Ligand SMILES: NC(=O)C1=CN([C@@H]2O[C@H](COP(=O)(O)OP(=O)(O)OC[C@H]3O[C@@H](n4cnc5c(N)ncnc54)[C@H](O)[C@@H]3O)[C@@H](O)[C@H]2O)C=CC1
């Protein structure tokens with residue numbers, strides 16, 4: 001008999017079967033009571049979990065069965081045999097399985113069978129090796145949901161900090177040309193709406209980082225702040241949003257400054273993710289705002305270097321499942337579409 005009330009489990013994709021995804025998912029299940037996790041079903045190759053974990057697994061044939069079994073065993077929606085498996089060694093068959101799991105998880109969440117989607121870590125390199133053309137999972141999920149890549153906003157969230165990289169998986173040299181006022185305005189609007197709807201923040205306070213040292217020093221160290229960021233901030237303020245910037249990025253993450261904001265919009269990937277991971281390596285969540293479904297993910301990658309050694313921390317996966325559950329509940333409470 002299940003001791004979990006929610007009728008709809010969360011879909012958790014395993015990610016690359018040779019990475020740490022299978023073991024952190026299994027360990028998250030083991031910690032389900034301690035962390036009060038809602039029921040979830042793991043999607044991918046069951047053998048990848050069996051190779052690194054000796055706890056109870058139940059291969060399920062339906063989502064209802066997953067919710068019923070969750071109290072006693074880790075429910076696995078077994079998709080396919082991804083071939084001979086060595087933890088830490090990615091293969092094309094493993095990448096294909098990760099992609100099929102992602103497709104299946106999106107489908108189960110879009111059709112409402114699952115309450116939210118939590119994606120396990122994939123190897124972008126291995127996926128590109130089998131013909132995948134998206135920069136990450138975010139853009140793929142957005143496309144499947146009919147949302148443009150610009151309107152699917154990556155946010156990294158933890159108890160002490162939320163950051164948004166305005167440009168994401170692009171070479172650093174392309175950042176200045178891709179950072180436009182339109183991009184900042186579009187993403188800031190989605191961040192404000194998302195923090196209101198999914199996190200219950202009435203009027204989110206948003207800070208926008210400068211690109212250059214000292215936020216450009218009045219144009220002496222670069223003019224993107226004057227040409228691009230300041231006009232975008234002015235436009236957003238005119239619309240009634242609580243937005244400040246450009247703010248000098250070196251001091252922005254100091255405790256007394258970062259706590260003045262509900263989210264910090266950063267010019268490029270590492271400006272956002274390096275301070276975030278320094279604070280939240282063990283409980284950080286990557287989530288996507290602007291989608292019709294709730295999607296979160298642990299904030300780390302495949303960690304091939306430690307896969308199979310039983311040392312991978314399940315903390316970010318636990319946090320991703322818990323956050324997905326809270327976001328789905330907030331959407332249901334607010335009357336937003338459940339899927
Ligand atoms: N959400 C996703 O699917 C993500 C996928 N990636 C992909 O993962 C692959 C590897 O990327 P890297 O930059 O090496 O990042 P990574 O996060 O896989 O590893 C960076 C370092 O953190 C450690 N680490 C990661 N997760 C850990 C955990 N749960 N417990 C303890 N230590 C952990 C690793 O052992 C490694 O030393 C790449 O192909 C990248 O594209 C990277 C980030 C996110």
Ligand SMILES: NCC(=O)COP(=O)(O)O
Pocket residue numbers: 135136137138139273286297
């Ligand atoms: N660095 C964050 C990351 O790689 C996550 O990307 P995505 O696969 O969630 O789009």
